[in-house]
Amino acid sequence: xxxxxxxxxxxxxxxxxxxxxxxxxxxxxxxxxxxxxxxxxxxxxxxxxxxxxxxxxxxxxxxxxxxxxxxxxxxxxxxxxxxxxxxxxxxxxxxxxxxxxxxxxxxxxxxxxxxxxxxxxxxxxxxxxxxxxxxxxxxxxxxxxxxxxxxxxxxxxxxxxxxxxxxxxxxxxxxxxxxxxxxxxxxxxxxxxxxxxxxxxxxxxxxxxxxxxxxxxxxxxxxxxxxxxxxxxxxxxxxxxxxxxxxxxxxxxxxxxxxxxxxxxxxxxxxxxxxxxxxxxxxxxxxxxxxxxxxxxxxxxxxxxxxxxxxxxxxxxxxxxxxxxxxxxxxxxxxxxxxxxxxxxxxxxxxxxxxxxxxxxxxxxxxxxxxxxxxxxxxxxxxxxxxxxxxxxxxxxxxxxxxxxxxxxxxxxxxxxxxxxxxxxxxxxxxxxxxxxxxxxxxxxxxxxxxxxxxxxxxxxxxxxxxxxxxxxxxxxxxxxxxxxxxxxxxxxxxxxxxxxxxxxxxxxxxxxxxxxxxxxxxxxxxxxxxxxxxxxxxxxxxxxxxxxxxxxxxxxxxxxxxxxxxxxxxxxxxxxxxxxxxxxxxxxxxxxxxxxxxxxxxxxxxxxxxxxxxxxxxxxxxxxxxxxxxxxxxxxxxxxxxxxxxxxxxxxxxxxxxxxxxxxxxxxxxxxxxxxxxxxxxxxxxxxxxxxxxxxxxxxxxxxxxxxxxxxxxxxxxxxxxxxxx
Numbered sequence: 001x002x003x004x005x006x007x008x009x010x011x012x013x014x015x016x017x018x019x020x021x022x023x024x025x026x027x028x029x030x031x032x033x034x035x036x037x038x039x040x041x042x043x044x045x046x047x048x049x050x051x052x053x054x055x056x057x058x059x060x061x062x063x064x065x066x067x068x069x070x071x072x073x074x075x076x077x078x079x080x081x082x083x084x085x086x087x088x089x090x091x092x093x094x095x096x097x098x099x100x101x102x103x104x105x106x107x108x109x110x111x112x113x114x115x116x117x118x119x120x121x122x123x124x125x126x127x128x129x130x131x132x133x134x135x136x137x138x139x140x141x142x143x144x145x146x147x148x149x150x151x152x153x154x155x156x157x158x159x160x161x162x163x164x165x166x167x168x169x170x171x172x173x174x175x176x177x178x179x180x181x182x183x184x185x186x187x188x189x190x191x192x193x194x195x196x197x198x199x200x201x202x203x204x205x206x207x208x209x210x211x212x213x214x215x216x217x218x219x220x221x222x223x224x225x226x227x228x229x230x231x232x233x234x235x236x237x238x239x240x241x242x243x244x245x246x247x248x249x250x251x252x253x254x255x256x257x258x259x260x261x262x263x264x265x266x267x268x269x270x271x272x273x274x275x276x277x278x279x280x281x282x283x284x285x286x287x288x289x290x291x292x293x294x295x296x297x298x299x300x301x302x303x304x305x306x307x308x309x310x311x312x313x314x315x316x317x318x319x320x321x322x323x324x325x326x327x328x329x330x331x332x333x334x335x336x337x338x339x340x341x342x343x344x345x346x347x348x349x350x351x352x353x354x355x356x357x358x359x360x361x362x363x364x365x366x367x368x369x370x371x372x373x374x375x376x377x378x379x380x381x382x383x384x385x386x387x388x389x390x391x392x393x394x395x396x397x398x399x400x401x402x403x404x405x406x407x408x409x410x411x412x413x414x415x416x417x418x419x420x421x422x423x424x425x426x427x428x429x430x431x432x433x434x435x436x437x438x439x440x441x442x443x444x445x446x447x448x449x450x451x452x453x454x455x456x457x458x459x460x461x462x463x464x465x466x467x468x469x470x471x472x473x474x475x476x477x478x479x480x481x482x483x484x485x486x487x488x489x490x491x492x493x494x495x496x497x498x499x500x501x502x503x504x505x506x507x508x509x510x511x512x513x514x515x516x517x518x519x520x521x522x523x524x525x526x527x528x529x530x531x532x533x534x535x536x537x538x539x540x541x542x543x544x545x546x547x548x549x550x551x552x553x554x555x556x557x558x559x560x561x562x563x564x565x566x567x568x569x570x571x572x573x574x575x576x577x578x579x580x581x582x583x584x585x586x587x588x589x590x591x592x593x594x595x596x597x598x599x600x601x602x603x604x605x606x607x608x609x610x611x612x613x614x615x616x617x618x619x620x621x622x623x624x625x626x627x628x629x630x631x632x633x634x635x636x637x638x639x640x641x642x643x644x645x646x647x648x649x650x651x652x653x654x655x656x657x658x659x660x661x662x663x664x665x666x667x668x669x670x671x672x673x674x675x676x677x678x679x680x681x682x683x684x685x686x687x688x689x690x691x692x693x694x695x696x697x698x699x700x701x702x703x704x705x706x707x708x709x710x711x712x713x714x715x716x717x718x719x720x721x722x723x724x725x726x727x
Contacts, residue, residue, distance in 0.1 A: 007403045014395070015290065018297025033300050035093065036307030036381065037079055041246040041500065042093040043100060044513075045107060048240040049086040056085075058234040063088050063547070068230040069106050082547035083466065088237065089546060091245065093305055102223065110193055110236050111227035113142030118187040118199050127189070127199035127214060135189050135196075139179055141232075144172040148228040150221035153213055162221040164212040166228060177207030192224065245513065246477075246501035260679035264672025271668055272322070276329060279408065279416040284325045287401040291321045294392040295385070304384050317389020319669040323360070323626065323661070324397030326668075328353040330661045333417065342409060342416070350402045356633040357397050359576055360626045361390050363569045363587075367622060370565035374557040382615045386622070423659040429648045432708035439704065443593045446600020453603060458517065458610030459498060463547040465518040467529045468502070470509050470539035477501065480512060483535050489524055492516055495685065496608045507541075515546065558614075569625065577636060582713040587628040589709065590701040594624045598693050607686040616687050620694030623669075627662060627702035634658050635710065647714045651707050659703075666699045 022033065034040075047066075049059070063082050070078045070092065079091040090107055092100075115138070118125075122134035146169040153163040168176050180188070180202050189199040190212050198214040215221045273281035295317065299306060306314075332349030340348065368390065371383035409416075471480075481494030502511035514532065518525045529543040566588055573584035598620055602609065634654040642650050670692065677688035 004403070004406065007399060008407075011290075011400050011403060014294060018293045021297045021301040022293070024300070033296055034303065034305040036305045037091055037093045037245075037247065038307050039247050040093055041244070042091060044241075044243045044245045044502070045090040045092070045104065046083070046240045046242075047088045047090065047107065047237040050236040050238060051086075053085050054235045059086070059088070060547075062233045062235055062237065065230050065233055066090060066107055069226060070103065081463070084544045084546075087240070087544070089466075102219075104239060104242075106223055106227060107237075107239075109223075109227050110233045111142065111230070112193055112232045113145065113228060114138045114191040115140040115144075116189050116191060117183060118189055120186075123187055127196055130189065130196050130199060132191070132194065132196070135191070139188075140172070140176060142228060143232075144168050144176055145228050146170075148225040150218060150225045152218070153211065161213060162215045162218045164215065164221050164225045164228065165209065166211065166225075167209045168207065173207050177205050180207070181205035197224075241504070241506075243511075244503040257676065257680045257684055260676040260684075261672065263679060264675030267671040267675065268322075268668050271671060275418065275664065277416055277418050280329055280405070283401055283404045283408065284322070284329070286404065287325060287396045288318065288321055290400055291318070291389075291392045291396045294395065295389050298388045298392070299385070302384070302388075304388075305381060306385065307381050314385055314389055317386060317393050318672075319623065319626075319665065321389075321393035321396055322668050323630075323665040324353075324357045324393060325401055326661050326664050327356055327630065328397065328401070329417065330422075330658075330664075333419065333422070334657070336417070337419075337422075342412060342414065346402070346405060346409065350398075352637070354398060355637075356630050357394060359573075359633055360629040361394050362572060363625045363629060364622045365390050366568040366572060367565040367618075367625075370561045370568060371558075371618070374561035374564065379558055379561075379611075379614070379618075382618060386618075421660055423656040426656050426659070427652055428655045428703055429652050429708055429711055432704050432711075435700075435704040436708060439593065439597075439701070442600070443596040446596045446603070449603045450596075450599050455599065455603060455609040456606055458496065458608045458613075459515055459546075459548070460610040461548050462517055463545065464516050465525055465529070465543055466546045467514045467516070467532065467543045468541040469512050469514065469533055469536065470507065470541055471512050472537050473510055475510060475512065475536060475538070477512070480514060480532075480536065483532065484514075484516070487528070487531055487535060489528055489531075492518070492524075492528065511541075512538075518545075573629070573632075577632060580636065580710070580714075582710055583628075583632045583635075583706070586706040586709040586713075587625055587632065590628050590698075590705040591621050591624040593705055594620055594694060594697045594701050597697050598690055601693050602686070602690065605689065607689060610686075612684075612687040613690050616690035616694065619691060620698060623695060624698035624701060627665075627698050628706045630661065631655060631658050631702050631706060632710070635707075648711045651711050655703055655707055662699055662702070666695055670695050 059082055063080055066088060067078065067080045070080065070090065078093070079089075081089045083089045092103060116135040117139065118130065119134055119136055122130060125134065146167045148164055148166040150162065150164055153160045181204075184202050184204065187199045187201050190197045192212075197212050200213070212224065215224065269285055272284055275281065276284060295314065328350050330349075331353045332345045335345035335348045336342070365387060368383045368387040372380055372387065375383070477499045480499050481497060484492060484494035484497055496517065498515035500513050502513050504511055516528070518528060525545075529540055532538075533540040570584040570588060573587055574581040577583040595617060598617065601607075602613070607613065631654060634657055635651055638650045638654050638657075642653065645653065673688055673691045673695065676684055677692060680688060
C-alpha cells in the first residue's frame with residue numbers, strides 16, 4: 001500500500017467514524033449532538049430544605065455536593081444555584097425520561113452512610129429483616145470513605161452480584177482497622193440513608209477498603225458509588241417542583257445567532273475562494289467542513305454538550321484550521337516565487353510550515369488541558385470543545401488538505417494559486433518604541449479602570465432575582481426584553497436579563513421565567529417584579545433571590561487553570577525556542593496585554609461580564625498566543641538561514657514574511673464575528689465585541705510587543721557578553 005493510499009484510508013476512516021457517531025444507528029432515540037441549557041433548554045428542579053432556614057454554610061455546601069454529583073453523573077453544563085434561604089435550583093439540559101428519574105434520585109439523596117454493629121440478640125436474622133433498632137450506635141460514617149466504585153462481586157471468576165467497593169481515607173485506616181479487628185466474628189451493618197444495605201460477618205481485620213453488597217443492579221451500584229464519592233448532604237432536601245424550561249439564551253437570540261453564523265460562514269467561503277483561487281480555496285473550505293464533521297463527531301461520541309462558551313471554542317478552532325492552511329499556502333507562494341514547480345512548492349510549503357502549526361496549536365492545547373483539569377461546568381465545556389477542535393484542525397492542516405491537493409494536482413503543472421500580496425521592507429522594529437509606549441499606556445489605563453471601577457458582573461457571578469410570571473398567550477421572549485427596557489429601571493436592561501419559557505403541567509397557561517441582577521436588599525427588588533408583571537398583563541407567581549451560577553470553587557479553579565496554563569506554555573515555548581527563551585516571556589506578556597485592553601474596553605462600554613464573555617476572553621488568550629508563536633517560529637527559522645543581516649533586520653524580515661498570513665487569518669476570523677455583532681442581536685453584543693477587540697489587539701501585539709521584546713533582549717544579552725569579556 002502506497003503512502004498516498006494509506007493517507008486516504010486514514011482520512012476516510014476518520015470521516016466514517018465521525019458520521020457514524022453523528023448518526024448513531026444503534027440508538028436513534030438518543031440525540032447525536034447534545035446542546036446545553038443556553039441553546040436547548042431542559043429541566044428545572046427546585047429542592048426545598050426540610051429544615052426551615054438552614055445554616056447558610058450548609059446550604060452552600062449542599063449546592064456544591066449536588067453540582068459534583070450532577071457532573072459525575074454525566075450531565076453536561078448544568079446550572080445550580082441557591083434560592084432564597086432554604087432552596088436550591090438545579091437546571092439540567094435535555095435528558096431522556098429515564099435519565100431524568102435517575103438524576104432526580106441522585107440530586108436529592110442525602111447519602112448518609114453509617115457503619116453499625118448488629119446487636120447480639122439479632123445476630124442470626126437475615127439482613128433484609130433487620131431494623132435500625134437491631135443495630136448498635138453508629139461507629140463510623142461516610143466521612144471515612146475516600147473513593148468508591150461499582151463492579152460485580154466475584155468469587156473465582158464468577159460474578160455473584162453488583163457491589164460497591166470503597167477505600168478508606170488514610171487518616172481513618174488505623175481506627176477503622178482496630179474497630180473491625182476487635183469485632184471479628186460479629187456482624188457489621190452498612191446503612192445508607194436509614195436503609196440497611198448489607199450486614200456481613202467480619203471475617204478479618206478491615207483497614208483500608210471494603211465493599212457493599214445486596215444491591216439489585218449495577219446501575220444502582222453506580223449511583224450509590226457516585227453519591228458516596230461526592231459526600232453526604234448536610235441537610236435533607238425534598239423536590240418541591242419540576243418544570244421544563246426553554247433555552248436560557250432565548251429563542252430570539254438563537255435565531256439571530258444562527259442567521260449570523262450562516263452569513264459569516266458564507267463571507268468566509270467567498271473571501272477564501274477569492275484570495276486563494278478555486279482549487280486551493282475550495283480545498284481549504286472542504287478541509288474546514290471535514291474539521292467541523294470531525295469535531296461534532298467527537299462531541300457526539302463523548303456525549304459532551306455544545307453551549308455558547310463551547311461555540312467560542314469552536315470559533316477559535318475554526319480560526320486555527322484556517323490559520324494552519326493559510327500558513328502552508330503562504331509558504332507555498334514563497335516557494336513558487338523562488339521559481340519552484342507547483343508540486344515541489346507544495347512539498348516545501350507544507351514541510352516548512354509544520355513546526356509553526358504544531359507549536360501554535362500545542363500551546364492552545366496546554367491551555368485547554370489546564371482548564372479541563374481545574375474547572376467545571378461551562379468553562380470545562382469550552383475546554384473540551386477547544387481541545388477536540390485543535391486536534392481536528394491539526395489533522396486537517398497536516399494530513400487532509402495536503403492529501404487532497406496532492407491527489408488533485410497529480411497532472412497539473414502550472415500554479416493555480418493567485419500571487420496575492422506580500423510585504424517587503426517594512427520596518428516594524430523602528431516604529432515599535434512609539435507603538436509599545438502607547439499600547440502599554442492603554443493597557444495600564446485599562447487595568448486601572450478595572451481595579452478601581454470594576455466590571456459589571458452578570459447574574460452568573462452575582463446572583464439576582466428570579467421572577468416567575470404567568471403571561472398572556474403569545475407573549476414572546478423578545479417582547480419581555482422590550483418591556484424591561486421600557487420600564488426604565490436604572491441598571492436593568494432587557495438584553496442582560498435571562499429569560500426562558502417554562503412548562504409546568506400543574507399550572508395552566510404560558511409561563512416565563514425572568515432572572516435579572518437585582519440583589520435581595522436592592523431598593524427596586526420589591527418594585528420591579530410587580531411593575532414587570534403589570535406592564536405585561538401577567539400574573540406574578542413568585543420572585544426570589546438566587547445565588548450566583550458560578551460558585552467560588554469554579555472561580556478558584558479558573559484562576560488555578562490560568563496559572564497552570566501560563567506555566568505549562570512558558571515551559572513548552574522555552575524548550576522549543578531555547579536558548580531564545582525570551583520568546584516565552586514575550587508571548588505571555590503580549591497575551592496579558594491583550595486581555596487587559598479587552599477588559600478596559602468592556603469597562604468603558606459597560607459590557608456585562610458573564611460566562612459567555614469569560615469564554616470569549618479565553619479565546620483572546622489562545623488567539624494571541626497563536627499569533628505570537630507563528631512570528632517567533634519564523635524568526636527561529638531565519639536565524640538559521642539568513643547570515644547577512646542584523647538581528648533586528650531578521651526580526652523585521654520575519655514579520656514581513658508572516659504579515660500576509662496574519663492579516664488573512666485575522667480577516668477570515670473577524671468575518672463571522674462581525675456578522676454575529678451586527679446580526680446576532682443585543683444579547684450576543686458583548687460576546688461579539690470581546691471577540692472582535694481580542695482579534696484586533698492580538699494581531700498587532702504579536703508584531704509590536706513580542707518582536708521588539710525579542711530584539712531588546714538580544715541587544716541586552718550581547719551588551720552583557722561584551723562587558724563580561726572586557727572585564
